[in-house]
Amino acid sequence: AQAERRAAEQQRAALAALLLGQGRSGGQVVELRAPIDGVVLHRFQESAAPVQAGQSLLELGDLRQLEVMVQALSQQAIALRPGSPARILRWGGEGALPARVTRIEPGGFTKVSALGVEEQRTLVWLDITAPRAQWESLGDGYRVEVEFEVGRRPDVLQVPSSALFRDGRRWAVYRVAGGRARLTAVTPGMQGDGATEIVAGLRQGERVVAYPDDRIADGLRVRPLAASP
Incomplete structure (x- = not known):
């Protein structure tokens, strides 16, 4: 411990002598020119100290060219392509910001x-296509949520995703017919935000149990709840 203390003292004395010598030598002031027109994002050196050639001093960025980086699940990234539309949600401002995918990391x-679940993810990069004045308050490292549009179909039959459950190896819902819950096998299609497309098994206008649990069985009598005011 004493040897380590003496070594630290010697190193400190050497650095102090180096700084003192530089101050007395009247060193030349070096002008640093920024390579871009931007702002300082990070300062690596907080106080005066000797620096090595090539050592990082400042991190600069042009916030007008801000990109969005998403750590997407690899099985979800398969459905994305450069140019795929997306929306920036819950970014702190009003409304959603339109965006588009620029690249998917291989x-x-x-x-x-x-x-605590291990997931395979990949990086997906997006450009914000909304006018800069709408999102100029966004900065480097800010948190946002992203919604990708992987498909678009008009006039689809859909139900709340919470109504679907697994019945063995098939998907099913409880269809309400004659005041009773009827177990009905369905074929789901595309999934959206809280809703799922039904390709087969239901018809337009039929009612389903939105939140089935283990107390519901085929043929159980049910009645709809009164609508909230």
């Missing part, structure tokens, strides 16, 4: 989710 990485 390599993935493993990340542990908040539930």
Whole structure:
């Protein structure tokens, strides 16, 4: 421990002598020119100290060319293409910001989710297509949520995603007919935000149980709840 203390003292004395010598030598002031027209995002050197050639001093960025980076699940990224439309949600301002995918990284990485599950993810980059004045308050490293549009179909039959459940190896819902819940096999299609397309098994206008649980069985008598005011 004493040897380590003496070594630290010697290193400190050497650095102090170096700084003192530089101050007395009247060193030449070096002018640093920014390579871009932007703002300082990060300062790597907080106080006066000797620096090595090539050492990073400042990180600069042009916020007018801000990109959005998403750590998407690899199986979800398969459905994306450069140019795919997207929306920036819950970014802190009003409304959603339109965006488009610019590139999908070819390599993935493993990340542990908040539930402790290992997931394979890849980086997806997007450009914000809304006018700069609408999102000029966004900065580097800010948190946003992204919604990708992987398909568009008009006039589809859909039900709340919560109404679907697995019945063995098939998907099913409880259809309400004659005041009773009827177990009905369905074929789901595309999934959206809280809704799922039904390709087969239901017809327009039929009612389904939105939140089925283990107390519901085929043929059980049910009645709709009164609408909230």
